Amino acid sequence: MKRREFIKNAGLIGTAAIVAPYILPSGRLFAASGTRIANHVVFVLFAGGLRNQETVDKLYVSAQTGFSSNGNIMPNMLSGATPLNQLVHTPWNPILTTPLQQRGTLFKEVRYAQGPTGHYNGHTVAITGKYTETGLNLNLNPDFPTIFEYYRKHNSPGESALNAWWLSEGLGPYPSLNYSSHPAYGPTFGANYMRPASVLELGLTAFNQAVNYQPDDVARINKIRNFLNNNFDKTVADLPGIYNTDGDRELIRQFILDMVQSASNGTIPLPTPGNNPSMLTGDLINIAAAWQVMDRFKPELMVINTFNSDICHQNYSSHLGLLHAADYGVGWLWDKIQSDPILANDTIMICMPEHGRNLEPNNIVDGNGLRAIDHTSDGNSRRIFSLIVGPSGKVVQNQVIGSQASPVGEAIDVVPTIAHILGFLPDIPSGMLNGNALTQAFV
Numbered sequence: 001m002k003r004r005e006f007i008k009n010a011g012l013i014g015t016a017a018i019v020a021p022y023i024l025p026s027g028r029l030f031a032a033s034g035t036r037i038a039n040h041v042v043f044v045l046f047a048g049g050l051r052n053q054e055t056v057d058k059l060y061v062s063a064q065t066g067f068s069s070n071g072n073i074m075p076n077m078l079s080g081a082t083p084l085n086q087l088v089h090t091p092w093n094p095i096l097t098t099p100l101q102q103r104g105t106l107f108k109e110v111r112y113a114q115g116p117t118g119h120y121n122g123h124t125v126a127i128t129g130k131y132t133e134t135g136l137n138l139n140l141n142p143d144f145p146t147i148f149e150y151y152r153k154h155n156s157p158g159e160s161a162l163n164a165w166w167l168s169e170g171l172g173p174y175p176s177l178n179y180s181s182h183p184a185y186g187p188t189f190g191a192n193y194m195r196p197a198s199v200l201e202l203g204l205t206a207f208n209q210a211v212n213y214q215p216d217d218v219a220r221i222n223k224i225r226n227f228l229n230n231n232f233d234k235t236v237a238d239l240p241g242i243y244n245t246d247g248d249r250e251l252i253r254q255f256i257l258d259m260v261q262s263a264s265n266g267t268i269p270l271p272t273p274g275n276n277p278s279m280l281t282g283d284l285i286n287i288a289a290a291w292q293v294m295d296r297f298k299p300e301l302m303v304i305n306t307f308n309s310d311i312c313h314q315n316y317s318s319h320l321g322l323l324h325a326a327d328y329g330v331g332w333l334w335d336k337i338q339s340d341p342i343l344a345n346d347t348i349m350i351c352m353p354e355h356g357r358n359l360e361p362n363n364i365v366d367g368n369g370l371r372a373i374d375h376t377s378d379g380n381s382r383r384i385f386s387l388i389v390g391p392s393g394k395v396v397q398n399q400v401i402g403s404q405a406s407p408v409g410e411a412i413d414v415v416p417t418i419a420h421i422l423g424f425l426p427d428i429p430s431g432m433l434n435g436n437a438l439t440q441a442f443v
Contacts, residue, residue, distance in 0.1 A: 032155050034423035037394050037442055040347040041418050043303045044330055045126050047119060048310030049375040050353040052383045054320065056108050061087055064361065064370055073324045075099060076331025077351065077387060088317035088368050089324055092273050096331040104389030105399040105441035109407035112355045117381040120173050122354025127177050127303065129415030129433045141181045145432065147415045148191035149179055151301050154424035160248050163300045164191035165293050169286045169307040171195050196289030197282055203260030259292050271332035281322060283308045287329040291336045298342050300422065312357060316370040348390035348421055352414060356381040384411060388441040395441055413438050
């Protein structure tokens with residue numbers, strides 16, 4: 001048996017099971033009673049904490065004492081001129097001719113109103129629509145249902161879990177956010193989870209280190225497998241939630257194989273200028289894989305995050321550069337969506353930071369003399385924004401709502417907004433959500 005045939009039949013199947021274990025049951029319970037605005041939603045959660053000063057306020061380095069260069073470092077998402085003095089980064093030319101702000105509604109001042117402004121808290125709030133005081137716990141799913149569970153339980157029958165995906169840049173506690181411990185929801189209604197960097201790293205290692213197995217070797221491997229199957233009475237399919245139909249499992253297996261193969265031979269599209277792999281960040285790898293999922297499965301609900309900008313704790317200049325790269329990735333993903341005949345006029349994208357960052361910097365100074373910034377739940381770390389973009393017949397175009405003095409919306413509003421877009425908000429039981437759909441964004 002040739003090495004690549006063996007990998008396809010054995011090695012990478014195991015890799016997929018280890019890296020992306022949350023492949024869940026298909027089917028929904030009943031038809032949603034609301035009217036859909038669109039059939040596809042992409043939620044980009046900017047993790048790591050972003051300040052409004054550097055993003056929607058476009059203050060660039062003048063947000064720090066002693067520096068005077070203003071400008072927009074997110075030209076694919078936001079309107080406004082780039083900084084004249086490129087002090088801390090070499091800008092990438094925007095991939096979009098029209099910034100996303102002009103293709104939708106910018107809620108310029110949104111509040112993260114309660115609870116610690118930590119990463120696990122911020123993710124949990126954004127994905128469940130409930131504020132939480134719970135600290136970091138790597139072993140627990142959230143108490144309240146996630147947007148994936150609401151979506152999969154309160155929709156029309158016949159759609160599989162291939163329609164709901166959660167892709168994170170890092171591991172840690174984030175795989176646990178694809179379903180909750182709530183007794184009325186739980187793993188049966190969770191999403192497919194994947195950390196693309198792990199999938200690609202392990203997959204490429206398998207390709208590079210594989211050996212040529214002879215028929216006798218394969219026979220011995222099959223003998224060991226049969227022994228294990230016959231002597232242990234539990235399989236992956238017996239574990240709660242970790243199950244899918246044979247057809248869906250095969251589709252996902254082939255998808256992972258194809259994505260790793262494309263990465264191996266250099267044909268996978270990359271969200272960098274000139275498709276240059278040397279310019280990739282972890283965030284951009286996540287975005288590249290998100291497009292692979294969307295291109296293959298056309299999911300109705302896709303949630304992805306970026307995380308590299310969390311370096312702001314130690315290096316403010318790198319934070320700005322990585323934020324600039326993430327902005328390019330978001331523009332690239334939107335451009336890809338517009339090239340797809342199924343997704344182009346039927347997709348709404350929502351972008352929001354998990355939380356903000358402190359008003360005052362810490363004492364760590366980078367090579368440009370700029371001070372790093374933490375997020376310790378001060379008032380400034382509760383300032384965020386939300387950008388909702390989509391087709392002109394569905395989303396109000398080039399609209400800006402809210403100010404620092406008069407914020408509009410909260411971090412908990414994204415879950416009901418997604419439910420509103422996909423038509424199942426009326427079916428979520430009363431009292432489950434405290435936020436409101438941001439209906440001002442829709443025609």
